[in-house]
Structures are given as C-alpha cells and as structure tokens.
Amino acid sequence: MIIEDPTDPAEIGYDDERILMIGDWWQKPHSQLENETLSSVGFDWKGDSILTNGKGLFQGACSSPGHSLEVVTVDRNRRYRFRIINTGTLHQLAFRIAQHRMHIVEVEGQLVEPLEVDYLELSPGQRYSVLVTTDQSPGDYWMNSVPRYLPMDNVTGPSILRYVGGVETLEAFDLPVASSLPSFPLEKNNWVTAQLTSKFSARRPMPSQPDLTLVFEIGSSINNVSFAPPAPGELPLLEYAYQRRLPANQASRWIDLGNNTVVDIVLQAIVNDVGICDSHPWHMHGHGFWELGSGSGKFEDGLAETPAAPVFRDTSVLYAYVDPEEQGRLVEGTPCGWRHIRMLTNNPGLWALHCHMTVHVMKGLAVAFGHAGGLIRSVGSGLSAGTFGCCNHTTHEQSAVTDRQGRISVSRILRTYLLHHPTS
Numbered sequence: 001m002i003i004e005d006p007t008d009p010a011e012i013g014y015d016d017e018r019i020l021m022i023g024d025w026w027q028k029p030h031s032q033l034e035n036e037t038l039s040s041v042g043f044d045w046k047g048d049s050i051l052t053n054g055k056g057l058f059q060g061a062c063s064s065p066g067h068s069l070e071v072v073t074v075d076r077n078r079r080y081r082f083r084i085i086n087t088g089t090l091h092q093l094a095f096r097i098a099q100h101r102m103h104i105v106e107v108e109g110q111l112v113e114p115l116e117v118d119y120l121e122l123s124p125g126q127r128y129s130v131l132v133t134t135d136q137s138p139g140d141y142w143m144n145s146v147p148r149y150l151p152m153d154n155v156t157g158p159s160i161l162r163y164v165g166g167v168e169t170l171e172a173f174d175l176p177v178a179s180s181l182p183s184f185p186l187e188k189n190n191w192v193t194a195q196l197t198s199k200f201s202a203r204r205p206m207p208s209q210p211d212l213t214l215v216f217e218i219g220s221s222i223n224n225v226s227f228a229p230p231a232p233g234e235l236p237l238l239e240y241a242y243q244r245r246l247p248a249n250q251a252s253r254w255i256d257l258g259n260n261t262v263v264d265i266v267l268q269a270i271v272n273d274v275g276i277c278d279s280h281p282w283h284m285h286g287h288g289f290w291e292l293g294s295g296s297g298k299f300e301d302g303l304a305e306t307p308a309a310p311v312f313r314d315t316s317v318l319y320a321y322v323d324p325e326e327q328g329r330l331v332e333g334t335p336c337g338w339r340h341i342r343m344l345t346n347n348p349g350l351w352a353l354h355c356h357m358t359v360h361v362m363k364g365l366a367v368a369f370g371h372a373g374g375l376i377r378s379v380g381s382g383l384s385a386g387t388f389g390c391c392n393h394t395t396h397e398q399s400a401v402t403d404r405q406g407r408i409s410v411s412r413i414l415r416t417y418l419l420h421h422p423t424s
C-alpha cells in the first residue's frame with residue numbers, strides 16, 4: 001500500500017512517479033518450501049528468479065513463449081520519483097539503472113536529505129524512493145536487480161527503462177546479454193546507510209538518552225530463545241495481554257517495555273551453530289526507530305556515536321562483518337557485527353521485532369514487545385482510541401523497566417516480568 005502525500009511532489013521536486021517491486025521468487029509452492037525447510041531437505045535458499053513488478057527470467061533464461069520483461073516508460077527531460085520496494089523473502093538486492101544516477105529522498109515513509117548514489121541496496125521489507133532525471137538520449141536502458149551477500153546461481157532481475165518516442169533498442173522478449181546489463185561494485189557492509197540523514201528530524205526529535213537498553217545476541221536464535229507462537233488451542237497473544245496473563249509457552253512470551261519508554265536495542269550478531277555469521281534485515285511492527293549505527297565485532301557502548309539527524313525507519317540490516325571465505329568455519333558464539341537502534345514505545349499493543357527473511361522467522365528469529373498493557377485493556381473495554389495520548393503509566397508497565405540506567409538482557413527482563421506478573 002502506498003500512501004500519497006499531496007505535498008511531496010513540490011516538497012521533494014518531481015514531475016511523476018513509478019513503482020518498482022523487486023524480489024526473489026521460487027517456482028515451488030510456498031507450502032512445499034516451508035515443509036522442506038522444516039524437514040531434513042533443508043531450505044532451498046537460491047531461488048529461481050528476481051522479479052520486477054512480477055516479471056523476470058527463470059533461472060537466468062526466458063521461461064516461456066510470450067513471456068516479457070517489465071518495461072517502465074518515461075518521458076524525456078522529466079524528474080521521476082521511483083518508489084522501490086523489496087517484496088522478496090530472503091535476498092538482499094542491489095538495483096541500478098544504466099547511465100542514470102539516483103538521489104535517495106525517502107526511506108520507509110520518512111524524507112531524507114537527498115543522497116546521490118549509483119546503485120541502491122534493499123533487503124526484504126525495505127523501501128526507498130529515489131529521484132531519477134531522464135536526461136539521456138531517447139532510447140532504452142537496462143535496469144537490473146542482483147542478489148547481494150548470498151549468490152543465486154546467475155539469477156538476475158533485468159527490466160527496461162524506455163523513453164517514450166525514442167528508438168526502442170532493447171527487446172523485452174529476448175534474453176539480455178549479460179555484459180550489457182549494469183554492473184555493480186563489490187558488496188560493502190553498511191552500504192551508504194551511515195550517510196542517510198533525516199530531512200525533518202526536528203519534527204520527530206530523537207530522545208537523547210535511552211531509559212533502557214536491550215542486547216539481543218542473534219545466532220541461530222535470540223539470546224538462546226527461538227520465538228514460537230502460542231500452541232494450537234492457546235489464545236492469541238493479544239488476548240493474553242488483554243487478560244493480563246502469559247501463555248504457558250515461555251517462547252511465546254513478550255517483553256514488557258512500558259509506555260513512552262525510550263528503548264535502545266543492540267542487535268548483536270554472533271556466529272551460529274554451523275559456523276556462519278548471517279546478515280538479517282530487522283523489522284519492527286507498530287513503530288519506526290532511529291538508526292544509530294552499525295559496526296563490526298562486538299558492540300561497545302563507549303564507541304557508539306549518536307548521529308545528529310539519524311534516519312527514522314522500520315527495517316534495518318544487521319550486517320555480517322566477516323570474510324565470506326570464512327563462513328562455515330567460524331567459531332560459534334563469536335560476535336561478528338552489530339546494529340544499534342532506538343525506539344519510543346508510543347503505540348500501545350503487542351508488536352513483533354523480527355528478521356524479515358521468512359526462513360529465519362520460521363526458525364524463531366523474532367521477539368514480541370508488549371507495552372501499555374493497561375491501555376490494551378482500556379481499548380478492549382470499549383474506550384475510544386482518543387484516550388491513548390492521555391493515559392499514564394500504570395505500575396504494571398513500570399515494574400519491568402525499573403532499571404533505567406543499566407543494560408538488561410531479555411532473560412532478565414523476562415525474569416523481572418515473571419516475578420512481578422505471575423501467570424494466573
């Protein structure tokens with residue numbers, strides 16, 4: 001869903017817009033992929049295609065007669081906003097348009113200071129808008145999306161940018177010559193994310209200090225817990241929250257953060273049980289967060305810098321800062337990269353923070369945050385949504401966040417929660 005802001009064309013400065021949904025694709029049915037992933041067959045992580053608006057090649061070749069690539073038409077000498085969305089399930093993609101540079105102007109719904117790039121990098125769930133000026137000779141230009149960090153056996157996702165009235169030099173029904181497609185530089189952890197700055201940080205000022213810091217060590221699980229939804233026959237989590245009870249399954253429980261709490265989260269990658277350090281796009285439901293920084297090895301508090309106008313977004317990549325050659329041979333538990341984010345719990349409910357790779361969610365790389373349980377109850381009792389803004393903390397929410405200085409691990413939070421909120 002795209003929410004149009006009528007002030008955007010004048011604010012950002014563009015004439016028209018185009019939408020590109022790019023993402024990896026498997027020919028197998030979803031149910032088969034799921035069953036294989038949970039069985040000894042294992043997850044088929046390569047995929048068959050990278051699609052652009054639903055069109056692409058099958059394993060690097062044309063799939064069937066009548067198949068065509070996506071063709072995006074533009075007029076010459078105009079400025080376009082391209083809204084680019086990674087709708088895939090696993091692969092981080094790089095996107096580029098031949099002979100056209102791009103200026104990033106929006107990240108996940110928030111305007112940013114324009115940043116010129118020659119390619120874009122998006123993980124599943126991430127969205128960017130870029131400005132593209134159609135100032136080249138009238139004609140056709142290749143666009144391409146390629147996998148990053150994880151190969152897909154010659155699978156790429158070409159599409160065509162076509163100037164209306166120009167000479168049509170590319171044929172959407174033919175297989176593109178690989179050497180004619182835009183090329184990409186080698187992968188570079190963190191890409192340009194550290195250079196992104198909010199355009200209107202004053203409208204959403206970041207709190208200067210956290211009330212609470214959570215450290216999540218992410219290997220094959222999060223702090224040795226794989227999140228699991230309530231078992232069949234149990235209530236949905238929100239119903240438990242409404243009843244102020246906890247589900248029986250420890251792995252289904254949530255972390256109570258209280259309302260209007262400033263929470264720093266350190267996503268700390270560690271080498272998993274098969275000697276691999278994975279990269280993950282972390283996505284927050286119900287909130288955006290400020291992206292504070294990213295780095296290699298282990299997060300050290302003193303080294304963290306707070307950017308003046310950090311970008312506010314909802315999906316952020318935790319990069320694996322390791323030599324790809326070493327993958328599979330690394331020592332389990334070794335810290336191998338971190339991402340630091342800050343959020344404000346101002347949207348009462350129960351919300352997920354999870355890796356946006358489907359296979360990782362299936363394996364439990366998720367946590368649930370609950371906050372303002374009292375407010376959930378109020379709304380459940382039929383009060384209007386207008387009461388959200390004026391409710392105070394209750395002791396119920398406060399108790400889990402009494403340590404406003406220290407760093408608290410998930411298990412400690414859960415212990416705190418359980419001590420103060422025994423299951424009824």
Ligand SMILES: [Cu+2]
Pocket residue numbers: 278279280281355356357360365
């Ligand atoms: Cu993941």
